[in-house]
Amino acid sequence: MANRKTYPKEFKEQAVRLLQKNGNKSQVARELGVTSGMLARWEQQAMQDGEKAFPGKGKPQDEELYQLKKEVSRLKEENEILKKGNGYLHQAPSVRYLFIHQHRGQFSLLALLRTMQVSKSGYYTWRKQKECEKTKENKQLLKEIHKIHQASKQTYGSPRIHAHLKANGFKYGEKRIARLMRLNGIKPKWKKKFKITTDSRHSLPVANNKLNQDFKVTVPNQKWTADITYVWTKEGWLYLAVVLDLFSRRIVGWSMQANLSRKLVIGALQMATQTRHPPDGLLHHSDRGSQYASQDYQQLLDRAGMVCSMSRKGNCYDNAPTESFFATLKRELIHHRRYQSRIEAKEDIFQYIEVWYNRKRRHSSLGYLSPEEYEKVNQSLKIAA
Numbered sequence: 001m002a003n004r005k006t007y008p009k010e011f012k013e014q015a016v017r018l019l020q021k022n023g024n025k026s027q028v029a030r031e032l033g034v035t036s037g038m039l040a041r042w043e044q045q046a047m048q049d050g051e052k053a054f055p056g057k058g059k060p061q062d063e064e065l066y067q068l069k070k071e072v073s074r075l076k077e078e079n080e081i082l083k084k085g086n087g088y089l090h091q092a093p094s095v096r097y098l099f100i101h102q103h104r105g106q107f108s109l110l111a112l113l114r115t116m117q118v119s120k121s122g123y124y125t126w127r128k129q130k131e132c133e134k135t136k137e138n139k140q141l142l143k144e145i146h147k148i149h150q151a152s153k154q155t156y157g158s159p160r161i162h163a164h165l166k167a168n169g170f171k172y173g174e175k176r177i178a179r180l181m182r183l184n185g186i187k188p189k190w191k192k193k194f195k196i197t198t199d200s201r202h203s204l205p206v207a208n209n210k211l212n213q214d215f216k217v218t219v220p221n222q223k224w225t226a227d228i229t230y231v232w233t234k235e236g237w238l239y240l241a242v243v244l245d246l247f248s249r250r251i252v253g254w255s256m257q258a259n260l261s262r263k264l265v266i267g268a269l270q271m272a273t274q275t276r277h278p279p280d281g282l283l284h285h286s287d288r289g290s291q292y293a294s295q296d297y298q299q300l301l302d303r304a305g306m307v308c309s310m311s312r313k314g315n316c317y318d319n320a321p322t323e324s325f326f327a328t329l330k331r332e333l334i335h336h337r338r339y340q341s342r343i344e345a346k347e348d349i350f351q352y353i354e355v356w357y358n359r360k361r362r363h364s365s366l367g368y369l370s371p372e373e374y375e376k377v378n379q380s381l382k383i384a385a
Contacts (some may be wrong), residue, residue, distance in 0.1 A: 006033075006265050010055040015039060016046045047110040048074075061307040074111065081107055081115040093118055097126040141172055142180055149186055152219060152361070155332035157181075157188040163368030203357055204293035210309035211285040215321055220247045223277035224300075226265065226286040229329075231349070234341035240349060241268040241291075244322050245276070250371035252276050253327070256346050262294040269297070273304050280305030287311045287319060329357075 007015075019028045019039060029036045049070065081103070088099045098115040100123060101113060113120055123287070148161050156164070158178035165172055217223050224244040231238045238380040241264045243253035253272025257264050265286075272278075292310065303310050311318035333352050339345040340364045362368040365370040369377065 012042045012054045013046070016043050018042055044110065044229050046056065046169040047108055049110055055335050058062060061204075077107055079114045081112060085116060088116065091221045093122060094126060097123050101127065101130075123276055138180060141170075141177070142184060144170065145177060145184075145186060149181075153332055153336075153356070155188050156362075159364065160362045160368060161298060162361050169370075204295075205298075206293055207308040207310045209312050209318055210307065211283060211318065213318055213320070217247045221276055221282055222247060223283045223285065224252065224266065224272065225277075225319055225322045226284065226290065226292065227319055227326065228260070229326045230288070231334055231339065231345050233345050235341050238342045238345045240341075241265045242325065242353075243272040244325060245269050245371075248371040248374045249321065249325070249356050249366065251374065254353055256342075256349065258289065258342060262296055264292045264298060266297055267290045269300055269304075274302055278304065279307070282306045283309055285311070285319065287307040288313065296365065325357075371384060 015032055024260050025036050029039045085099050088096050096118055100112040145161055148164050149156055158174055158181055162174040162177050224243050226243045230242045239260055241255045242251050253268040255264050255267030284301055288310045312361050316323055359372045360370050365376040
């Protein structure tokens with residue numbers, strides 16, 4: 001009579017791993033030269049005993065002691081499972097499957113299946129269905145991410161995309177969105193450096209820094225900041241002046257022209273006063289450039305009842321919110337364009353400010369609302385109060 005063939009512990013462990021990876025029991029058994037029944041027993045033992053599986057044979061009393069310890073360990077594990085999952089025992093199988101799935105890393109699968117009184121085949125069928133559902137859900141989510149990313153002109157990262165989805169009723173975690181973006185190579189545009197346009201080499205009077213980097217405001221039209229930047233076109237430079245309301249970060253006034261004359265900044269301020277009608281006492285902050293220090297501009301501030309404040313010399317942080325807007329404009333739009341004319345640049349910048357930035361772009365400092373949404377929400381709260 002031929003001796004029964006035995007297999008070492010390492011062989012059994014690797015056979016079980018191959019089975020779990022391949023999933024086809026008959027094929028794995030055939031490739032390893034063992035029976036399907038033998039392979040099934042090894043898998044069951046591995047699921048039940050984990051690292052303690054396949055101990056080998058010793059003395060009868062050692063085997064008896066091993067079996068006793070094994071039984072005690074099994075009872076302890078089932079008791080711990082019952083402490084956590086007693087409320088699930090009378091729930092539908094799908095609920096119990098979910099409990100098993102959530103606790104697989106803490107307990108052995110066989111103990112979970114036994115304690116929750118469900119079959120292994122039922123659990124694997126449920127898990128396969130869930131994986132298919134998640135794959136389908138991820139495909140749909142990825143479509144939404146692409147749509148939002150393109151609508152933002154490829155400027156949104158995962159925090160803003162998450163905020164946009166949440167605002168539209170989707171309940172996905174930011175980590176999941178970030179993972180899908182990373183796996184699919186969806187990234188926001190990177191920031192590039194830009195130059196400062198301030199020319200404070202003049203003999204005109206300058207105001208004290210009354211703002212003093214206090215950018216907190218409680219109502220609209222309380223504090224405005226102003227600044228200038230420039231954009232290159234094939235026709236030459238296009239200069240942009242803006243006025244920003246610190247309450248909502250909204251661009252309330254803007255002006256564009258081919259030179260750096262004081263008419264540029266006056267145009268932006270006139271637009272702001274005509275559209276916002278600010279009360280007396282509004283604090284207007286700018287750098288100490290000659291355009292803002294000019295007599296014409298200062299007279300316009302006086303007639304509007306505004307208090308003038310100017311940055312300290314060479315300190316860009318004194319006007320950080322406006323500098324931040326220009327950085328965003330350059331990063332999200334300007335550095336990705338090659339303008340053939342000033343007219344083309346004007347049209348593009350107009351659309352960015354009035355269609356995108358003021359009305360749609362979500363700001364982290366505003367709880368991921370756009371400036372227009374933020375003002376409407378706060379106006380509604382004010383009326384309700």
